[in-house]
Amino acid sequence: MEFFPTLNPNVQRSSAMIWFWISLLVLLHNSRGVLSDSNYLIGLGSYDITGPAADVNMMGYANMDQIASGVHFRLRARAFIVAEPQGNRVVFVNLDACMASQLVTIKVLERLKARYGNLYTENNVAISGIHTHAGPGGYLQYVVYIVTSLGFVRQSFDVIVDGIEQSIIQAHKNLRPGSIFVNKGELLDAGVNRSPSAYLNNPAAER
Template identity: 35%
Template sequence: MPFFYRVGTGIGDVTDTAVGLPLQGMADQRQRATGVESHLYARAFLLADPTTHACVAIVVADIWSGTRRVKDGVIRRLARLPGTPFAEENVLLAGTHTHSGPGGFSGHRFYDYTDGGCVRPWWRASWRVVDRLV
């Protein structure tokens, strides 16, 4: 007997066009966004078993890393949706490891310090990623 999964996909532009955002990963606080050369995206893949209703969300975003802080934000936003089946154990968030995206969001002092600390403007970009995923 054949077995089928239900599959859904989505893509969203998560580019923040603000000039001056610190860029992630080069340990140079002078490395700041001066404009947009190419857009950043988040892609989501959802797999569901139509029999058991078990599901998994796999998200790949053009960010430096799928950090605990960003994953927790995604899960908190998803939890606000009525009937959402998504939680810690069935959401995978990965970053493409770009150094051309905003920094200062990891939640780890070492990485955030090299970008000038956890910067408030980054949250605009961070929540854009989360909102596009939800």
């Protein structure tokens, strides 16, 4: 996965799982034998949202000393569109960022409306972050979230909005027949992204 320096190894592990499922979806997407009787169209898109490479506070820990000092891996927005032919559709965008924001979503929806009319709106577009604390901050609209970045950082904001829009454009352009599969099972060693000592305070039956 793609992050700035000082990334928590546990976040890397969770991100690796995201890539696993993305790769599986792509594999199913490109498997002609499996998709022959599909009732869905599926589109995938990915675009760079790395943003400022240095001297910007990272979003998440509210630590003014956590300043970016170079690029370790590129950050990306990854878009997935699932559509019924001539029917409903939904867009899910996953960001290599701590979270999305209302302002980011509003600006993305404005651009999509200008490009596609009412095809993509607040009713069918979801934007989510992977909760990494190792990407540049300053892109949210509320004061409490941008105190440690010393205010709004236009470069962070613009690159995220641009990347989301471009990833959705890519996904829209490559819509093609695909299938959706739901699997149920036990997934081990994939959610260790909090303090192990704090986790042990949970009742034994819940661990």
